[in-house]
Amino acid sequence: MTLVALDGVGKRFASGTEALRGVDLRIERGEFLSLLGPSGCGKSTLLRLIAGLAEPSSGRITRAASRQVGFVFQEATLLPWSDALTNVRLPLRLAGVARAEQEARAAEALAQVGLGGFERAYPRELSGGMRMRVSIARALVTRPSLLLMDEPFAALDELTRHRLNDDLLALWAGSGVTVVFVTHSVFESVYLSSRILVMAARPGRIAAELLVEEPAPRPAGFRTSAGYAALCRRTTETLEGAMRA
Amino acid sequence: MRRWADWLAPALVGLLVVGGWEAAVRLLEVPAYQVPGPVAIARALVEDWPLFRSSMLVTLRIALLALLLAVTLGGLLAVLFAQSRWVERAFFPYAVVLQVTPVVAIAPLILIWVDDVTLSLLICAWIVAFFPILSNTVLGLNSADRNHVELFRLYGATRWQTLRLLRLPGALPFFLAGLRVAGGLALIGAVVAEFVAGAGGTGSGLAFRILEAGYQLKIPRMFAALALISALGIAIFAVLGLVQHLLLGRWHESAMRPEG
Numbered sequence: 001m002t003l004v005a006l007d008g009v010g011k012r013f014a015s016g017t018e019a020l021r022g023v024d025l026r027i028e029r030g031e032f033l034s035l036l037g038p039s040g041c042g043k044s045t046l047l048r049l050i051a052g053l054a055e056p057s058s059g060r061i062t063r064a065a066s067r068q069v070g071f072v073f074q075e076a077t078l079l080p081w082s083d084a085l086t087n088v089r090l091p092l093r094l095a096g097v098a099r100a101e102q103e104a105r106a107a108e109a110l111a112q113v114g115l116g117g118f119e120r121a122y123p124r125e126l127s128g129g130m131r132m133r134v135s136i137a138r139a140l141v142t143r144p145s146l147l148l149m150d151e152p153f154a155a156l157d158e159l160t161r162h163r164l165n166d167d168l169l170a171l172w173a174g175s176g177v178t179v180v181f182v183t184h185s186v187f188e189s190v191y192l193s194s195r196i197l198v199m200a201a202r203p204g205r206i207a208a209e210l211l212v213e214e215p216a217p218r219p220a221g222f223r224t225s226a227g228y229a230a231l232c233r234r235t236t237e238t239l240e241g242a243m244r245a
Numbered sequence: 246m247r248r249w250a251d252w253l254a255p256a257l258v259g260l261l262v263v264g265g266w267e268a269a270v271r272l273l274e275v276p277a278y279q280v281p282g283p284v285a286i287a288r289a290l291v292e293d294w295p296l297f298r299s300s301m302l303v304t305l306r307i308a309l310l311a312l313l314l315a316v317t318l319g320g321l322l323a324v325l326f327a328q329s330r331w332v333e334r335a336f337f338p339y340a341v342v343l344q345v346t347p348v349v350a351i352a353p354l355i356l357i358w359v360d361d362v363t364l365s366l367l368i369c370a371w372i373v374a375f376f377p378i379l380s381n382t383v384l385g386l387n388s389a390d391r392n393h394v395e396l397f398r399l400y401g402a403t404r405w406q407t408l409r410l411l412r413l414p415g416a417l418p419f420f421l422a423g424l425r426v427a428g429g430l431a432l433i434g435a436v437v438a439e440f441v442a443g444a445g446g447t448g449s450g451l452a453f454r455i456l457e458a459g460y461q462l463k464i465p466r467m468f469a470a471l472a473l474i475s476a477l478g479i480a481i482f483a484v485l486g487l488v489q490h491l492l493l494g495r496w497h498e499s500a501m502r503p504e505g
Contacts, residue, residue: 071396073392077392090400124495142400
């Protein structure tokens with residue numbers, strides 16, 4: 001079932017820059033879709049269009065009626081004056097959910113991302129990886145059907161990123177949520193996705209599509225397996241081809 | 246160790262200056278009506294303490310009331326300005342006009358227009374105190390992180406929710422910095438207005454004591470009143486600093502102790 005459908009979507013900024021042209025895209029329920037491309041290819045803009053944070057200049061976006069969106073930004077974007085629990089319950093607070101339920105569900109979401117016991121910690125008391133976990137918990141607290149992530153792990157060190165990749169995959173596999181994940185890392189997109197859309201720049205467009213048919217969560221040792229290496233090579237070649245075209 | 250040094254160094258400097266001053270006055274035999282020594286000033290302070298105490302309370306009351314007014318009106322205006330660029334553009338220049346016109350120049354007018362002297366003193370002190378609060382809070386309200394604003398939009402926050410949960414807490418450090426400046430300015434405004442009101446006023450604040458002692462050539466008393474004004478200013482600054490620390494405590498860089 002299609003959650004969001006884009007037909008011939010283009011986006012031109014007020015400055016005249018054409019960020020996207022002719023994007024056709026179907027986001028299917030339950031998939032883990034990566035948007036992979038170099039910086040400036042419009043992948044973040046595409047994600048914002050999907051989220052409804054921006055309007056397309058041309059084309060049409062159709063969204064399933066029963067859709068709750070969670071969004072994870074490049075930075076954790078936590079409110080520095082609120083502790084972890086208060087940050088996580090923010091979306092529920094804005095929706096007018098009762099206080100007791102806000103707290104129960106926020107605590108549950110924090111536990112889900114492995115941060116049980118950190119409810120009262122302030123953002124500046126947490127490491128970069130933990131802050132990002134809080135941010136993911138905040139996105140999950142509304143129990144979204146669609147989780148949009150804009151290069152969420154780009155600023156983290158590699159080991160932390162790998163662990164968060166694994167945890168994200170486990171969360172995704174267990175919950176049935178649909179994920180759209182923006183990244184410029186070939187390795188990350190192959191490791192996480194069930195489908196990769198390779199994007200090209202000037203103007204931003206979808207250049208190729210790759211399916212990754214591997215079990216999720218990935219088996220132990222997948223990162224060092226020959227299969228993973230082969231997939232990464234294929235994806236890199238596709239990306240390079242798209243950038244030349 | 247660090248905290249001791251924070252206190253000890255300025256205390257030592259103070260002692261040296263006061264001691265040197267007293268020694269110079271005595272050795273050079275400067276008469277007290279030209280420059281009184283610290284001992285003579287302290288004596289004047291103790292002898293006339295009941296008088297000084299009530300004067301101090303009068304000035305302090307004006308300054309604090311003006312500060313309270315500045316916080317309320319400056320804060321409310323800031324929220325209003327932050328609601329629309331148009332309102333801000335239309336009204337901000339007039340706030341600036343009020344700020345750049347020296348209060349000494351406006352004070353006589355206000356004293357003429359407003360019958361009640363206390364009220365006119367209050368207005369003068371308010372005029373100088375409110376601008377830093379207004380301009381800092383406006384800046385703070387408009388400094389909300391772009392991603393935070395989008396986050397609130399994404400979750401369908403109302404204007405009021407965005408103001409209460411995002412813009413106001415984000416403006417707090419800016420507001421508090423403005424408040425510390427305004428605290429000192431409120432005192433200066435009150436003192437300046439008292440000077441202008443002079444003998445025509447009800448004449449009981451610290452500035453009036455300075456004028457009065459000047460006419461009577463009681464120079465140590467002038468210095469004593471001056472010292473009290475400084476002490477008040479320092480006290481206001483310190484209390485507002487404490488407020489800042491308590492409110493920003495765990496989240497803002499400015500309130501953090503250096504690590505290690």
